[in-house]
Amino acid sequence: MTINDVYLALDEVFQDEFDDKSIHVTETTTANDIEDWDSLEHINLVVAVEKRFNMKFTMGEVAGMKNVGEMVSIIMKRM
Template sequence: MTDTISTDDILGKVTEIFREIFDEDDLVLTMDSTADDIDKWDSLNHISIIIACEMRFKVKFQTAEIESLKDVGELVDLIRSKQSQ
């Protein structure tokens, strides 16, 4: 049986990643946050986010999974699903 991390814990760690990448210590993410909500969230930063998440959570995303993400909540759910495999 594997230990599963809670959605809130994943969101907290994803928030830490975003704060590092965007250099904004007070950045607040919600499950509904999108690239439109964060000024500096461009394609290059998006790649940095994905790589940082793969490293932090020890998961590997498929290109199709990354392309289908609509918001932070979907990223959190994807990470959670990968960790339970």
């Protein structure tokens, strides 16, 4: 899976989670860019991403993630 594939797959996860087909995430996307992305949704999102890529984030990674770019680099590292 290339980094592009990861972003495409993440688009699907985000679109499904937030029920919004117009969402496209980039390296710099943060919770501020997506209206419903609050602390509760963050949990749902993390679990959905884990399921999609069949991997687990550590507690520290979940707490420290600043933007989608950081999420992607963790995913890439696990593959």
